[in-house]
Amino acid sequence: MxxxxxxxxxxxxxxxxxxxxxxxxxxxxxxxxxxxxxxxxxxxxxxxxxxxxxxxxxxxxxxxxxxxxxxxxxxxxxxxxxxxxxxxxxxxxxxxxxxxxxxxxxxxxxxxxxxxxxxxxxxxxxxxxxxxxxxxxxxxxxxxxxxxxxxxxxxxxxxxxxxxxxxxxDPLGVELGGTLKNVMAIAAGVCDGLHLGTNAKAALVTRGLTEIIRIGNSWGAKTETFYGLSGLGDLLATCNSPLSRNYQVGYQLAQGKTLSAILAHLEGTAEGVNTTQVLMQRARQQDIYMPITAEVYRLLQAEITPKQALEALMLRDLKSELL
Ligand SMILES: NC(=O)C1=CN([C@@H]2O[C@H](COP(=O)(O)OP(=O)(O)OC[C@H]3O[C@@H](n4cnc5c(N)ncnc54)[C@H](OP(=O)(O)O)[C@@H]3O)[C@@H](O)[C@H]2O)C=CC1
Ligand SMILES: O=C(CO)COP(=O)(O)O
Incomplete structure (x- = not known):
């Protein structure tokens, strides 16, 4: 040894x-x-x-x-x-x-x-x-x-x-996996709050992971780390559990509540709200394509409704899965 x-x-x-x-x-x-x-x-x-x-x-x-x-x-x-x-x-x-x-x-x-x-x-x-x-x-x-x-x-x-x-x-990959999934947990809460079904949720989480890997790689983190516990593992946990505060934010947005009303009654911190802003800032600076994050951002800014966010995601240009 x-x-x-x-x-x-x-x-x-x-x-x-x-x-x-x-x-x-x-x-x-x-x-x-x-x-x-x-x-x-x-x-x-x-x-x-x-x-x-x-x-x-x-x-x-x-x-x-x-x-x-x-x-x-x-x-x-x-x-x-x-x-x-x-x-x-x-x-x-x-x-x-x-x-x-x-x-x-x-x-x-x-x-x-x-x-x-x-x-x-x-x-x-x-x-x-x-x-x-x-x-x-x-x-x-x-x-x-x-x-x-x-x-x-x-x-x-x-x-x-x-x-x-x-x-x-790969501490950066471990940390970014746990951090960036909070944005996807908000999106997953919206998905469940709108009762879009299991297929939609699977698509969201899978494409969310693609997005996390895309920006995570540009940060210097390793792809394989995002397939581990702190990446895919934490993404699955928070996108599927009503215990997640970030999921709760998305779920309640889908029910028509305002962000400020949700945060006023939330038990504990939903880091994804701030992380979405920072992630958008970084994606814009570095010209990285982050479609789900962009819609979560617009939703948190009250620029669009949850239904409009869904439509925007579904009506984008068609493309190859592996691009
Ligand atoms: N809850 C969970 O399941 C998990 C949470 N995390 C992460 O851990 C972190 C904390 O989460 P959680 O404990 O749930 O959050 P809570 O909302 O329960 O607690 C927030 C903590 O942050 C402290 N805090 C907030 N603002 C300040 C400040 N300005 N100066 C000093 N301390 C401050 C609070 O201090 P004080 O104690 O003095 O009030 C408190 O300990 C978050 O980043 C979260 O994403 C990670 C894994 C699991
Ligand atoms: O990070 C978490 C579990 O791994 C906790 O998720 P929330 O911060 O969304 O509650």
């Missing part, structure tokens, strides 16, 4: 015999769920909500792993705060946020890495509806990093018989 593979394998075996100090930033649905998974594996876990006030140096200076599970709008604030605090030399950052920066279009991992260029950043993304995991239902996810050892360490922190964590060396 290659020496590196040997050390990775032994890390995997000794996961729960090596308790780590884990700080989770963000006490929302996902932060509290990740905290429970790590605590159930015997790790020392602290969850930090912004309502607790500033993070104290003593909390963070012993952390082996810092998990950021805040929504996109909180990422820059949290990064700035952590930058002022002392850290262990080997502290690993894990980012679980599925969003894009509205100004720079950077992903959360890119923001963390730019702020901490010498540290390992691991993306944690997959088909992980928090409510199902809280009920103890089985799920799988991906720890993506260019640092294999960091990915394996994070795999060990969260893996359990109920939660299977894979590693992947």
């Amino acid at each position: 290659h020496p590196k593979s040997q050390s990775l394998a032994s890390d995997r075996q000794h996961s729960t015999q090596n308790p780590k100090s884990v700080v989770v930033l963000g006490a929302g649905a996902w932060g509290t769920t990740l905290a429970s998974l790590a605590a159930a594996n015997g790790h020392r876990v602290q969850v930090r909500s912004r309502r607790d006030g500033a993070i104290s140096p003593s909390e963070i200076e012993r952390a082996d792993v810092v998990v950021s599970a805040v929504s996109m709008q909180g990422v820059a604030t949290v990064v700035r705060e952590i930058q002022t605090l002392p850290l262990l030399p080997a502290t690993i950052f894990v980012t679980a946020t599925k969003g894009l920066d509205p100004v720079t279009t950077l992903t959360p991992a890119q923001i963390w890495q730019a702020a901490f260029p010498d540290r390992s950043v691991v993306v944690l993304c997959g088909p992980n509806l928090a409510k199902e995991i809280q009920q103890g239902l089985p799920a799988a996810t991906v720890a993506g990093s260019t640092d294999d050892n960091a990915a394996v360490a994070v795999q060990a922190v969260f893996s359990s018989p109920q939660f299977r964590v894979y590693t992947n060396s």
